[in-house]
Amino acid sequence: MSSGPKYFKTSGHLLVCQGPNCQARGSVLLYKALWKHLETASLAYYKTGGSIRLSESGCLGSCSYGPSLCVYRQTPQGLEEGWFAGVDFPQATRLAQAVHDGSALPDQGKYGP
Numbered sequence: 001m002s003s004g005p006k007y008f009k010t011s012g013h014l015l016v017c018q019g020p021n022c023q024a025r026g027s028v029l030l031y032k033a034l035w036k037h038l039e040t041a042s043l044a045y046y047k048t049g050g051s052i053r054l055s056e057s058g059c060l061g062s063c064s065y066g067p068s069l070c071v072y073r074q075t076p077q078g079l080e081e082g083w084f085a086g087v088d089f090p091q092a093t094r095l096a097q098a099v100h101d102g103s104a105l106p107d108q109g110k111y112g113p
Ligand code: FES
Pocket: 017, 018, 019, 020, 021, 022, 023, 058, 059, 060, 061, 062, 063, 064, 066, 068
């Protein structure tokens, strides 16, 4: 039996920028509120059986348009990435729910590929 770290299978990974420009636009509170929401809604990947990973990230490169958030998830077509600017709490919860449900990512604030 392995004594290594436990692996949690997830639906996807959300990263919320904590670079200085996004923090000036509220990303600290956004991250905390989203984390609390994931736990309350049983979407967080640990403890409650949810499937969403959430991490703070460094600068995502869209500093003038933050708070910035990116999403990575596996789909039948391969690895999908979604990039979002000007993210508020309601939008972040919709993105998390879409990842959990395996549905299309909402378009609001989307940029890039
Ligand atoms: S500080 Fe958030 S994208 Fe650069």
